[in-house]
Amino acid sequence: MELTPQQLVAEFQDAVMELYFARKRIALLEAENSALREHLAATGPAPEPDGS
Numbered sequence: 001m002e003l004t005p006q007q008l009v010a011e012f013q014d015a016v017m018e019l020y021f022a023r024k025r026i027a028l029l030e031a032e033n034s035a036l037r038e039h040l041a042a043t044g045p046a047p048e049p050d051g052s
Contacts, residue, residue: 003011
């Protein structure tokens with residue numbers, strides 16, 4: 001199936017928007033991960049499960 005130039009532009013714009021929102025989500029997840037690592041470092045490691 002061949003796309004018209006207008007369809008190609010629309011597909012490209014959709015891809016750019018998806019990338020934009022994905023990068024925003026990645027930045028939020030990186031910030032959350034950093035905060036969780038800081039919290040873990042401050043509180044110490046979780047206790048080991050006893051296996052029972």
